[in-house]
Amino acid sequence: MRVAVVACALVLAAVPGPAAAQDGWPWSSFPSLMKQAKPAPKRGQPRAAPKAEAAAAEAGQPAATTAALDAQQVHPPGPEAPASAPPPAPPESAAGEAAGPASDKAAPPPWAWRILRTAWTERDETGYEEFVRRIGESGCRGVHACLTGADSNPLYRASNPAGMTFYADCADLPYVLRAYYAWKNGLPFSYSTAVTPLGASHDIRYTARGNAVSARRDLVEPGLDARKVLPAIAGTITSAHYRHPPDHAGRLLPDHYPVRISRDSIKPGTIVYDPNGHVAVVYKVTAEGRIHYIDTHPDNSLTRGVYGKAFARSSPAMGAGFKRWRPLALVGATQRPDGSWQGGRIVLAPDKDIPGWSDEQFFGTATPRPKTWSAGRFVLDGQTLDYYDYLRRRLARAGFRYDPLEETRAMVRALCEDLKYRVDAVDIAVKAGMDKRPQPDRLPANIYGTDGDWETYSTPSRDARLKTAFKELRDEVARFLELGRQGSAELAYAGGDLAGDIRRAYLAEAGACSIAYRRSDGSERRLSFADVKRRLFRLSFDPYHCVERRWGAEDGEELATCGDGPDKRAWYEAQQRLRNQPDRTYEVRMGFTLADLRRRAPGSGIDAPPDVDVLALVGAEPPAAAETAKTYVPAGEAASAVGPAR
Secondary structure, three states, X not given: OOOOOOOHHHOOOOOOOOOOOOOOOOHHHOHHHHHOOOOOOOOOOOOOHHHHHHHHHHOOOOOOOOOOOOOOXXXXXXXXXXXXXXXXXXXXOOOOOOOOOOOOOOOOOOOEOOEOOOEOOHHHHHHHHHHHHHHHHHOOOEHHHXXXXXXXXXXXXXXXXXXXXXXXXXXXXXXXXXXXXXXXXXXXXXXXXXXXXXOXXXXXXXXXXXXXXXXXXXXXXXXXEHHHHHHHHHHHOOHHHHOOOOOOOOOEOOOEEEEOOOOOOOOOOOEEEEOOOEEEEEEEEOOOOOEEEEEEOOOOEEEEEEOOOOOOOXXXXXXXXXXXXXXXXXXXXXEOOOOOEXXXXXXXXXXXXXXXXXXXXXXXXXXXXXOOHHHOOEEEOOEEEOHHHHHHHHHOOOOOOEOXXXXXXXXXXXXXXXXXXXXXXXXHHHHOOHHHOOOOOEOOOOOOOOOHHHHHHOOHHHHHHHHHHHHHHHHHHHHHHHHHHHOOOOEOOOOOOHHHHHHXXXXXXXXXXXXXXXXXXXXXXXXXXXXXXXXXXXXXXOOOOOHHHHOOOOOHHHHOOOOOOHHHHHHHHHOHHHHOOOOOOOOOOOOOEHHHHHOOOOOOOOOOOOOOOOHHHHOOOOOHHHHOOOEEEOOOOOOOOOOOOO
16 A cells, blocks of 8 residues: 555546446447457545545546546656657547647647547557567566666657656556556546445455446546556556456446457456456467466566466456456547547447457356356367366467476476565565564454555565465476376477486576575575475565565574564464465455464464475485575675576
């Protein structure tokens, strides 16, 4: 939850026309679809409309007339500044004709959001995909850096207003990227500003029956300032705005729709929603069907990952899985002399008019459809597959077979990247001095979904996904060994020692990975991949613990620099059962005291962690030199989170 530093009225920019009357989708406004035969802990609670209108009136703005805006706190906008560069020439309109006559006035300031086209075209969607792909491929490590970097955002960075900063946590990221691209290309944009739970819930982000959109904002009013609009969006959106049943027919439509499992639908810009409260954006799908995504965190860092079982499936009502932005069009607007459009309303395409809409990721592909979603079957070429296996094969190019050696290498590489990102996350907490603060008397109400310092600096959700990925690696190796024993044609392997070859591939890739952290005295401690794997369930997620315990230190030499007193040591030991648990239990009421943890209160974890030992499957332990690389560097010398060059 971000701290308010400006008046909430900044969020409540006006909507002069109806917010979302969505009957009668105007196909003529989106001709590209006629031709196609194929296809994050802010609270999202709705606010009362009278309060929104009053706040808007106090700010000297017209009030929204049809939907209450969710008045959330926002970051301060960047300072006003003269235009640093003229904007690009107005693009063609949706119908193909040039925009209206140019104004004799000076070029608009770079913060101005002018609508120059009334709908997104296929070309716009392709441009958005390329925009997202560039960010993903660039290696940028923060939202602000990604939107201001030459490699990550070469087309639009120069036209960013001077002093403007960019922020997004995981739920904000899809909205901020989409809105930013719409702003830079003169396109219309609308977004949900409040959602209502479909059934009782103590936290709207984790409702059992999903949510309904209860308010929207259409960005159609004159004088839109992107320096205010983007923070307003980021201050409003939570993961609750993705939690919609796939076929919910409410008064207002969700911003996204579920897609069929195909390369035409799951591509750069597609959203991935984890019902445990995480959101990511696809930036690449490889020929082997691997889905690469970017995601962001409350500290404004941006990370990358590969889709897997860390993204849970759930009942359809929760809306988990892959989504794309719903087509929209601006209608009833007035074109000004400079060619821009103002006023009117934005309409969203209903499900029945979207060729790529599908609920197969919830119910399976087999017919007849089962009565319960969990009984759904995913069938490909006559073979019933696990959902994740089906997804992978469906997205892979024709003729795909699993290469067990490359699969093992790729999973270890992905885990290594996750470890490096964790170095950054822990370092941010240390630099904020969290480990120097006293241990609170109890944990948050839920350690996985909360707000404040715990949300920003703790790592229980990140660590749970890491543990799930380590377990998935072990389980996949076990599956490859079984397929090898069966002589399955699903494997692309012609050798005679599958277990030995997997072992060698694993050790080679793991041996090329190491991370380093700064101990409490400033000296560097380097950990090998094997080191981290062995202490995986000792890694502390608690930001109040010393950095040595954040990295699972056990021996006296490594722990010698830890400044934790007896109270923090007791909390660390008592949290072991929570660390053993790879599943994120957002529905569980926590708020445990030290005594609760010691008596193993319900919901306080599990007694034993899952098996993540790959080497036990392939019949060997690594040599000592490959298993551990302990390095100490005196305080003051540089520490690095990256391993040796490959």
